[in-house]
Amino acid sequence: MTDLTLTLNGAAVSVSVQSNWTLLQVLRDRLGLKGAKEGCGVGVCGTCTVLLDGRPISSCLMLATNVAGRDVLTIEGLGGDGHLDPVQQAFLESTAFQCAFCTSGMIMATKALLSSMPDPSDEEVKDYLAGNLCRCGTYVEVLRAVRRARELVQATP
Amino acid sequence: MRRFDLIEPTTLAAAAGILADEPETKAIAGGTALLILMKQGVFLPQRLVNLKKVRDASYVDFDPRRGLRLGALTPIFDVESHPLVRRHYPVLADAAHKVANIRIRNLATIGGNIAHADYQSDPPAVLVALGARIATIGPSGERRLPVEEFLKGAYETALEPGELVREIEVPPPEPEFEGVYLKFVTRTAGDRPCAGVAAFARCDRGVVETLRIVVGAVNPVPVRMTAVEERLRGRRVDPAAVEAAAQLAAEAVDPIDDDLRGSAWYKRQVVPVLVRRALEQILGLVPSGRERS
16 A cells, blocks of 8 residues: 545545556545446546546546646535535526436536636537436536536626 | 556656566556556556656747757647648648547657557648658667658557657648548547548649648558559549549558448448548539538
């Protein structure tokens, strides 16, 4: 076991990890953050999406040791004090989920999309989110939610 | 995933030294290929050398006379998004953009992509078509070799024990070249290619002067469509001639085998269609940016 220190959802965190643990395992099994899910385990489905230094990654394919000293944002780090992040709010308003297993990944990917591209076209949204799968097939609602999130983010000073 | 020891050197030279001393030890970079093989139990290492702690190996450098240099540990997303790559090598940026999904492109490295030599990948075909060279570092010093000599087969490279990819070098952009990378997928949007075509052309007053066409994800390594190129070189651009020349691509490929993205027979049908579409785009037979069916 080695000690790993990172910034997680804005706070410094230290945790002992084994070299063969993925970031997803550490988040879920050591730190109790169950928002990121293990779907496929091979980087295809997007349910384990978290942001590393602001960029979306598959936490199931990241060795935990590689986040030492870096900034990790999970769905648990959005919103706070009884209010939702605009992206969460938009997904809720648009009912952009059915079983919701994919939702935290969809929201984190959308969060990254809107921070790198504040005014994406529908085609750009589809291209960016193509790697986040929803087996309930709520893609139409997800697209609507991203459009709504774009409005809410733009309206936020 | 089974336990393993992880060694974390901070220079490529140190990493190469460890790999040279321990033939069973392998290097891991972005991990998007290797971790899957390890989770599946296909690859069960005792020790790995983690390249993610190596410093100064992730960079994009461009000089109009020297061309482009990509540090081995540059994430694929940085290749697609770097303003100088987009401006001077838009086809390479596009092929990088077509790899997997945004999360994988943030993790996977361009050096790892080429060193893993997965034949079902997008960048290698474009790198071959652009005449890229692979710079390596290892126990016997540094070497530079053309990417088509570096790629020996599916998952096979010219890397010797202890050697690592250090940098990918792309020659300066050639003026007045039109290029395109077309990817054909048979499953999801972010899937590996069933087939991919990189094509570059330069015409002089309606006559094809230079042509380079490379098909990826079909043969064990990217393959140049020399028969198609020779048929069209020096000829006037004409839809019927392009259609006829593209048919030669079916004979020029030798599919590795049936894979999850298509049977060998199917790939032989797909390749000439993709080659025709690529030629139509770069020879100005369809409005640019539109892909004819």
